[in-house]
Amino acid sequence: MNDNVLISARHLSVAYQDKLVLEDITFDIRRGEFWGVLGPNGSGKTTLLRTILGLTLPISGSIQIFGKNPAELGVERDRIGYVPQHALIDFNFPIRVKDVVLLGRSRKIGIGKRAGESDLEAVDAAMKLVEITDLANRQIGRLSGGQRQRVLIARALALQPEILLLDEPTAALDVNAAESFYEWLHAMHEKMKLTLVLVSHDIGVVSRYVSAVACLNRTLVAHGVPAEVLAGDTLEKMYGCDAMLFGHGAVPHMVVTPAKSGGHTH
Numbered sequence: 001m002n003d004n005v006l007i008s009a010r011h012l013s014v015a016y017q018d019k020l021v022l023e024d025i026t027f028d029i030r031r032g033e034f035w036g037v038l039g040p041n042g043s044g045k046t047t048l049l050r051t052i053l054g055l056t057l058p059i060s061g062s063i064q065i066f067g068k069n070p071a072e073l074g075v076e077r078d079r080i081g082y083v084p085q086h087a088l089i090d091f092n093f094p095i096r097v098k099d100v101v102l103l104g105r106s107r108k109i110g111i112g113k114r115a116g117e118s119d120l121e122a123v124d125a126a127m128k129l130v131e132i133t134d135l136a137n138r139q140i141g142r143l144s145g146g147q148r149q150r151v152l153i154a155r156a157l158a159l160q161p162e163i164l165l166l167d168e169p170t171a172a173l174d175v176n177a178a179e180s181f182y183e184w185l186h187a188m189h190e191k192m193k194l195t196l197v198l199v200s201h202d203i204g205v206v207s208r209y210v211s212a213v214a215c216l217n218r219t220l221v222a223h224g225v226p227a228e229v230l231a232g233d234t235l236e237k238m239y240g241c242d243a244m245l246f247g248h249g250a251v252p253h254m255v256v257t258p259a260k261s262g263g264h265t266h
């Protein structure tokens with residue numbers, strides 16, 4: 001496999017019991033790419049991330065990450081950060097921000113061992129990166145939704161991963177907070193050269209910041225450069241609705257209307 005291809009799927013199909021959820025999916029994700037995954041509820045987005053992580057197994061086809069079957073990853077697992085859609089964290093639990101971020105290092109530290117200097121440094125670096133250093137000693141219950149989200153990302157970054165998978169990270173945020181979150185994510189991507197895979201419902205954001213977009217609805221309806229993928233009838237196929245693409249300078253801005261008649265591209 002080409003060294004630059006970090007994640008590669010070939011005719012990948014995934015089912016729960018006998019229900020096919022992903023069908024015949026083929027793609028490559030290259031180092032440094034910012035991949036946006038769009039699709040309606042139940043289209044298989046979370047399942048795709050779980051399959052990349054080896055948490056869900058394919059029924060046919062193949063998936064590789066770092067050139068290996070995800071289910072057989074060893075230490076390479078530490079090179080992948082994952083921010084799940086529904087984080088299993090009790091925000092009422094009296095624990096400080098920096099302890100939550102340190103939890104992200106547990107696999108590296110080992111069971112029953114104390115965190116070493118390099119672990120604490122990685123925690124500090126992750127908090128600095130997501131700009132929550134000033135919140136380090138705050139109890140997690142006393143944070144806003146946006147701050148919590150950053151803590152969860154810092155927790156994933158504490159392992160200093162090369163790939164970061166984010167599943168609907170702005171679901172709990174209002175429009176303005178989501179907008180600034182994505183601006184920050186974009187800036188971080190530019191700075192760190194991380195490979196990002198972002199699942200989002202926000203077509204506008206996805207088309208603005210990502211380098212490639214994948215439209216999922218059990219099958220991979222389309223994938224490629226956002227302006228091209230989103231210009232045709234992809235959204236209609238995906239959501240069963242009409243989409244209009246307006247050019248705002250170099251920045252495509254998507255407006256989706258529920259009408260069934262033909263779309264317009266301005």
Ligand SMILES: Nc1ncnc2c1ncn2[C@@H]1O[C@H](COP(=O)(O)OP(=O)(O)OP(=O)(O)O)[C@@H](O)[C@H]1O
Pocket residue numbers: 016017021039040041042043044045046047048085
């Ligand atoms: N553990 C499971 N067992 C059985 N079926 C499941 C399981 N997880 C998901 N599914 C089903 O698989 C399909 C895809 O689910 P998935 O969570 O991947 O969708 P999604 O695109 O992430 O949706 P959403 O936008 O709502 O998060 C859905 O029909 C869902 O009901």
Ligand SMILES: [Mg+2]
Pocket residue numbers: 045046047085167
């Ligand atoms: Mg999901």
